[in-house]
Amino acid sequence: MAPTALLPDGRSAALRLVLSRLGAALLLIGVLAALCAPFLISPLASGAPQARQGLVDFSGWSDLDRPVRLSGEWSFAWNAGVGEGEVPxxxxxVPGEWIEQGTGAGESLGPGAGTYGLRIEGLPPGKYAMHVPLLYSATEVSVDGERLAGYGQVGTTAQxxxxxxxxxxxxxxxEGGPVVIAVQLASFHHRxxxxxxxxxxxxPAAVDQWLTWEAAQDFVFVVSLLILAAYGIVVYIYRGEELPALYFAASCIFFVPTALAMSFDNLLLAAFPSFGLGGMMAVQYGTFGLTALFFLGYAHHLFPQESFRIAVRLLAAAIGLLTLAEIVLIAMGDxxxxxxxxxxxMGVTVLICLYVVVVVARAAYRGRSGAWVLFAGMGLFVALMTLVAVVQVDILPRDQVVGSDLAPVGILMLLFSHVVVFAKRWSQATHAAERSNAELRTLLDVSTAISTEIDLHPLLAKIVEATTQVVHADRSSLFLYDPRTNELWSLFAQGLATQEIRFPADQGIAGHCFAAGEPVVVADSYADPRFNPAVDAATGYTTKTILSVPITTREGRRLGVLQALNRIGKDEFNRHDIRQMTAFASQAAIAIENANLxxxxxxxxxxxxxILGSMSSGVVTLDDDGKVAKLNTAACDILGYSSATIEGTRPxxxxxKENPALLEEIETVASDNTARNLIDFDVVTGRADHISANISIVPLQGDKGPTGVLILLDNITASKRLQGAIGKFLPQSAVQEILERDENLLFGTSCKASVMFADIRNFTAAAETLTPRQTVDMLNDVFTSLFEAVASNEGVLDKFIGDALMAVYGAPLPTGNDAENAVxxxxxxxxxxxxFxxxxxxxxxxxxxxGIGIATGEVIAGTIGSPKRMDYTVIGDSVNLASRLEAITKTYKVRTILCxxxxxxxSDFALRELDTxxxxxxxxxxxIYEVLTLAEADANGELLQAYAEARDLLLRRDWAGAVRGFQRALTIAPDDNPSGLMLARAQALSAAPPGPDWDGVWSG
Structure with missing residues (x-):
């Protein structure tokens, strides 16, 4: 499905939700940090005396039970490596690198060897311990001139x-006197x-306690890294789509060697002393580069839409090239x-961290899951690590910033934030799975409920109710598409009293959804111009949010629209609701198709x-097992068996049973799949009667071959033959009544009937251009239409006379409306x-x-002819009159004349009195009268009025007035032939008036 364009959502509610979850996550991080606080609060004494010009005095310092840092200004003697122009x-x-004084003051002296010295005064008598920190130099430590410890080999050259x-x-x-400490360093292989x-x-006890604290702190960091790495790997194993978890696990694992190397005693070398400086640096630099790479990949895959591929590639290339160069140089011994x-x-790593912060910040701004928590933890981590980095590269003085203690704090906060994020993702995944299972169960129950309903109207009601349940809406509606009217209609809309709603299929929100074929979500219906508030105004209901989903079949044919109103418990319908309702609409489409089918x-x-019930022929079907599967009422009547007696039995x-010859024919058809026709076949019925029947036996074919036999039976006994004969010229209703009354209506009766003669004009001219076959085809086409007009109005077609026909209405049985039917x-x-x-x-x-003439009067109706050939017809004065009226339509040039x-x-037609x-x-x-339709009479009302007035004047012997009247009629309708004919007669009568006994008939 294409992406749905959602209207502006309720951002205030979403912001409140984000802030509440962020607050809970930060509270959890704070609790975890508080639990780890003992590992972060240093037991070292603060405010201890600082060394000045190589001297530190602890006189009056009472807190020597806590260790102190010997920081400040130590004396220094340069042993080897001072270049030309450099002033040692x-x-x-301390702490800090050795730097030169004089012209280049503040610049590093570079590789060489030197001795730090410090005179300590004011120490109370007793035993003391001094911890010499991790140094990237060869080291020898002396107290009062006595060498007490050494690491590596101190020399004056690199060799x-x-x-x-x-x-x-x-x-x-x-014993209480001054103590002189000397620390000799030689650094030629590291910056x-x-x-x-x-x-x-x-x-000693206090220093041991401090060292235990340092070890515990390092242990917490390393174990935290390993635990989180294991957690990420487990997440990835059980959820393969969680690739970010694998990247973060790899980042944690590869950071462990760096954490060990930067611990209080370089635990990496402690575990692997054979590595030496070069091996230790190779492991540390190599794994640190991989840590940065995987950390970058972690952020990129965690929030891919917020990350920039080109930036990721550039940063990855930079850290990768630098790490490779470091490894190559170490391998070369440099x-x-x-x-x-x-x-x-380190600088590129800081850029990577800053880039990750940007990505996470964008994700947090866009409301991505867990982004705010991660942003808080990562922001603190990056800030502290950046501070450590600037201390490590001597941008900030080491004696003013406690850099070595800030890195673990930042790492711990970052780890805790990821614990929260992973826990949240797991809980969300679990909640989503549980919710999905619950929704699937609901959807299954609802689908089962609607799939068991096969009647369309109850099904639509169930679908509407189920839609409300599935998406937790206040009410729902279902609109089906009517292709005949191009409308959407609904029999069921919750909350509406009306039973049916109809509107054009492209109007409103439902119409837009149907036309576009995509879901539509409206957060504020009254702000949407497509919404029609008239329904709300009529019902008193307030529609706030709307979700419309098209109902589409598997073939892509749209059946209609499902619409849900007012999401319960939320400000609007979300994408999850869209997926749920779309899935349900697919199930509803299948159910609707099944119901329609x-x-x-x-x-x-x-x-x-x-059809079977109305057939006069008997129909019997046998299944592929040879048993009677179905038979109609006519078959029961013909064969003399009830359906309950014969169905399911063998013939x-x-x-x-009494017709063995019929059984042989049936078995022959079933075996060779060839149809059989039995003419005038003698059948013994279940009543023991003998009847004559025409029987057709036809094999039935299915997709996989023969599926049974069909038997058609026509009873051709005397009454059947009579019914078939008279049915060719009488309407079926008349035939049925004649048979039921059992009267001799066909063999001579007097009745009042209407007779019609209809003659085709211009037939000779039309036939001259046609072949004999075309002439016959034309006549058949015309007579077919004319016969339908007779039969559909209770008429009897008497005969065809060349290009004319004769029809009778009211014989042998009157209907009471025979004259109307004829007209x-x-x-x-x-x-x-x-x-035509x-x-x-x-x-x-x-x-x-x-040309059509119709006359009504008494006629004699009956069958006339010889015993071998008889016709049903009528004779009488009305027949002669109808024929003469049809003929004079040519004189008056009108289409239909009535007596x-x-x-x-x-009744529903108009007349014009033409003449006498x-x-x-x-x-x-x-x-005689001309027949007009009501529409023709309305269109020619003025003409008909003028003609009637002129005819009245003519009959009253007002010749001049009649002439003027017919002239007026011709002025209205110049092509009206009856008006022209009457005008000529009026003028002739005016010139030679008839005698006083004139009866109004023209005899000129």
Missing amino acids: PERMR TTVQHPRSGNVMFTT ETGLNSAPVLGR TMTASLLSPYS FSEVVAARNYNES ADTIA RSALQMQALLGE NRAREGSGLPVLAL EDTAVAR VRVRGRTRPTR
Whole structure:
């Protein structure tokens, strides 16, 4: 799914949540730091006297039971290595490197050998211990001229000097007089020179206690590193996607050698004395570079969206090249140059730490999980480590900043912050897993509930209720798409009294979701222009937040939209809710499709059942096991068995028990899969009757081959034959009533009926351009439409007469609306012919016209003919009149003419009285009428009024008024032929008026 564009969220609530969690994490870090405080509070005495010009006086100092640092100004004597122009100093600051005085004061003296001296006065008598700190020099310690300790080999050249960085204790006893301490150093293989840390003096027990504190502090740091490394490895093993945990574990592991080498007694050399200076530096520099690399990778993979790939590559390349150069130089034996590169490595490491802080700060600003806690711990770590770094490279004086004690504090805070972060990630992962399991169980329960419902309407109600439950909403709605109207509609919307809602499929928030095919989250519905507040106004409900998700099938077809309103317990719906509701919508889509499919299957089954039930032919199906699977009502009636008796039995036990020949035919069809037709087959029914039937036996085929046999039975007994014969010219309803009444209606009866004659105009001209086959096809097409107009209005098609037809309405059975039905058929015929002509005009063919005459009166209806050939027809005066009316449509050039008796029955059509005529074969005059549709009458109202007024004047012998009236009608409609014909007659009558006995019939 494409990313969803969420509207502005409730940042205040999110900020409160972040601050509360940050406060809890910082409180936890503070508690851990407080528990470790005894390891961080140094037992050294503070405010001890400082050395001045090589002398320190402890007279009056009462706190010698606690160790003190011998820092300050020591005397210094240069033994070897002073270059030309360099002035060896007479005094030197401790702690600190040795630096020259004079012109280049403040610059390092570089490699060489020298002796520090300190005269201690005011010491009470007794035993004392002095701890000489870890120095990267060869060292010899003397007290009152007596050599008491040495590390490495002190020489005056690089060849004669062996540096072995270790610390150690010197024990001495004083009677209370001055004590002179001399520390001789030789440094030719490492950049660090001088006493970088001040020696510690105190009673032996106090110094031992301080050394135990130092060892415990180092132990806590190293063990913490190892524990966190093991924790990170375990996290990665059990959650392979936690690659940052593996990077941090590697960073912790590779920092252990550096922590051991920088401890109070260089535990790395203590454990592996054979390493020497070069081996120790190789391990320390190499692992420190890897520590920086993995630490950089850790931050990059922890927050990849906040990290910059190019910056990571540049920093990794820098630290990697520097580390490689250091290792190569050490391998070549040039430890001095390697140590000179160390500050640059430290500088790049500081840049890496600062970059990590930037990444974590960006992550914290963006609200990433655990970023604020990590930022707090890392910020303190980087600040303290930066301070240590600037002390180590002598940017800040060592005697003013306690750099060696700050590094463990920073590391401890960093470790604790990561413990909190990892614990939080684990708890979040566990909580997420538990929540996911609970949601999956809920989703499974809901899916099970909706999957068991196959009726669409109850299913929609269940889906709406389940949606509210799944995403913890206040209420929900489901909108389905109606492709016929391009609308979204809903039968179920919680909180609404109406049962159905409809709106265009591209309007509103639901319409936008449906059209885009993506989830839509609205945090403030009233601020969204797509929201329609009318529903809220009508119901009194307040919609705050909305989540809409499209319901899409596996094929990508959209069925509708699920919509949830007002998230309970939160300010808005989040991405988790979107995933939950999207997953549920997929399940709902399957359930809706299944329900629709079931509805279609039920509809198809009912449709098939209705077809089978309405069929007059019997239908029997046998399954692939040869048993009766289904039969319709007609089959039960024909065979004389009930469905309960015959279904599930074999034909040999029922329908074919008395019909062995039928059983053979069925078995033959089942074996060779070839259809069989049995004509006028004698069948013995379950009632022991003998009937004649036409039987078709057809094999049924499925996807995997034959699946059974279908048997069709048509009863062709006398009543059946009669019904089939008369059904060819009478409506089925009339046939059924004739058979039920059992009257001799077909063989002569007098009744009142309407007779229609319809003749195709222009047929000869149209046929001249067609082949005989095309002529027949054209007639069949026209007559098919005309027959439908007759049959659909309760008419009986009497006969086709060339290009004309005759139809009867009301014989042999009247309907009470026969005249109306006849007129309605005429109008329908004219409309169907219009559609037929439009198709012909498109093909460049001549159009046809239709003249129709309808007369109503008494007729004799019955079958006429010889015993071998009989037709059902009607005879009588109305038949003759209808034929004459059809003929005079050519004279008046109108489409349909009715007699007076037919016009009386008009209802939903209009009439125009055309004239009074005396047709051939009749002496009595007849009024005739033109049939118009209501639309035609409305469109020609003025013409019809003018024509009627003129006709009235003509019958009243007002010849001049009639002429003016018909002229007015022609002014309104110049092409109205009846008006033109009547005008000519009025003018002729005006010129030669008829006698006083004139009956209104034109006889000119």
